[in-house]
Amino acid sequence: MSALDLRDVVVDYERRGGGRVRAVAGASINVERGQIVGLVGESGCGKSTLAKAAVGLVRPTSGSVLFEGREIAPLGRRGRSRDLARLQLVFQNPYASLNPRRKVGSQLADALDTLDLVPAAGREARVRELCELVGLPAAAADRFPHEFSGGQRQRIAIARTLAADPHVIVLDEPLASLDASAQAQLANLLVELSRGLGLGLLLISHDLAIVRHVADDVSVMYLGRMVETGQTARLWELPLHPYSESLINAIPHPDGSGFLPDSLPGEVPDPAEPPSGCRFHPRCPYAFARCGAEEPPLVTLAGSRSAACWLQPEGAAPASPAERADLSSLPTSNSFVRPTIRPSPTEEQQQ
């Protein structure tokens, strides 16, 4: 049993003026205790909505969200059950989630009071311990949020979730808007906490380089669906889905080489009107006839990898999309119209 288990989650939003938007269109993800799972994808792909569904902030239209085997009831007026406190959420902007007018220590103590996990006499000591756990001096408890840098504030936000002795923390873009050095510190902290406390972390980030470094497993999301999941190192070495490949090729290299990253033509389509068949096919350089007609399911390949791409048959050995495209075009080249739809020439074409 996974600590956090999202299965075939669908989330629909009502659009102003009528109509529904399917922000998450059937996505599954698992997080075990002590494991860091990365969730990546472009903005608008539904990753933040999935994060909200994971902690019960939005109610899935269908599918299930289980935390330690129990269904997560969406947050209602009566608060939530005590057991769910073991599942915590950290937002992107720590300044928005901390009260600027109260000392850090009293905000941490609030969390302890609410949950009553520590006897009253031990709370002050626990507050100091929480500060140290996230790499802040114990004296930080006596200061206000504005006295800290962005990275330190994010640590305070994490310390507050740790007050609940969580088993799983969902982090929505915790590293965005930090300088590289602060990012490095926070990334190290996340790894330490996960290993040291046996915490499961679901790390949602558009910073692929950081995810690559800290996550054990990674899921790639496109327009509400998972297109590939697998061990981070393997996925990076050999991305199986053309979308994962595009994301990785778009990352610049800070090595002075002058490597100009590849752009991905077109844009994430409107989730209210997803393309037919494979949702990625209008932007995919390998798309062929079937891709526009049928939606590929997420299937398991050899080496405990999964991908949702017609080029990657179930059970096959992992091979790059280009290699697969060549293989499949050999015997049945007439069925292979490639590409079906030219991506609109809005992005810079490769030189």
Place this chain on the structure above:
Amino acid sequence: MSLLEVDGLRVRLPSPAGPVTVVDGVDYRVDRGEVFGVAGESGSGKTMSMLALLAVLPEGAAVEGSVRFDGRDLLGLSATRRRELAGRDLAMVFQDPMTSLHPMLTVGRQLTEHVQLHLGFDRRAAERRALELLEQVRIPDGPEALRAYPHQFSGGMRQRIAIAIALACRPKLLIADEPTTALDVTVQAGILRLLDRLRREHDLAVILITHDLGVMSAIADRVSIFYAGRVVESGPREDVLRRPRHPYTRALLDALPHPELRRDQPLVAIAGSPPNPGSIPPGCAFHPRCAFAKGPCRVDVPELVPADGRLLACPVDPFATA
């Protein structure tokens, strides 16, 4: 003669505790068709040193030094004359295009207004120019885009529109301040390719301000690393990013995750945080965070001197190759 020559630029901003030096003696050159990268953490003075060129600093700011742009002494011009120039020969794009695009005006209005004002085009000519600009930044369906409002476009498209507006009067220099920071990597790559094409096809000089050394590495020809209002290392991209010599440049690069780093190895963060402009440490401003600091580093402000094909402000020079 370079298009832009900046010497001894100093910017002081007023603060409740008295004037604060945010840019402390900065020199650089930018040539036509060149991308000049400026990197550093937040608060290092990289943006302020650019705003000084455009005369759009906060009220009460004091600027010293010499800035020659296209042969003219920029700081000697009145602020009004300088702003005129700023709309035409010098242009700027920012991190969030929504701050520079007017949400209530059509893209067409914002694109044509500019050329009508600065170049005296009539409406028909201005509209032709606007379509040409949209084509240049690869916005599809030009005529339709002209009638649309900024919110109808995605983040990447908005940044392209902001760049189109900046290019409207055929500037010689484009200052791009974190132009891709708010964008997805896939979209970022497109904007980088666009900037790279503009400098090659239109001989546009670009100053690229970014905290992202990957972005810098993609298109900058020469780079300067800012720390606490000063340049600590400056030179050709390859030299500075491949063989960094200043401990700060080195530390910035070491903080980044890279493929060779094993997963169980922690990233190397720089100790402490950058200083506030009001309380810059004496001597080398980086010394309290530097693993190689020696006695004199705490006292003497290091000069930026030539070293191995670049300029370096570190007399200790722990990464010297010889």
